[in-house]
Amino acid sequence: MCHIFAGQDPGDYEPETRRLRLNGQSTSIRLERSFWEIIDEIAQSEGVSTPAFISKLHSEVLELRGETRNFTSLLRCACLVRLRQTVPQMHLEAAE
Numbered sequence: 001m002c003h004i005f006a007g008q009d010p011g012d013y014e015p016e017t018r019r020l021r022l023n024g025q026s027t028s029i030r031l032e033r034s035f036w037e038i039i040d041e042i043a044q045s046e047g048v049s050t051p052a053f054i055s056k057l058h059s060e061v062l063e064l065r066g067e068t069r070n071f072t073s074l075l076r077c078a079c080l081v082r083l084r085q086t087v088p089q090m091h092l093e094a095a096e
Helices: 002-006 033-046 050-065 071-095
Strands: 015-022 025-032
Touching (some): 015 033, 025 033, 025 071, 033 050, 050 071
Antiparallel strands (some): 015 025
């Protein structure tokens, strides 16, 4: 089992920093490449650019919760939510 996790491509967990604007302010977000790939896919499925998706998510979090303590952690958890939504659907499609 550990070989599955330990043997992954180091490029997948290489950190990548992207610069963007959140609510008009320039900032940077540093995430592992695997998370960026999922965020890019979410944005594409929503029909928006990745910066637009992240900015909208940030605005919605501010509206719902006030300032978030760790927005990058929220982005990682958003990726997990996406995977949890996708994986059960994949199992259903495989069973058909």
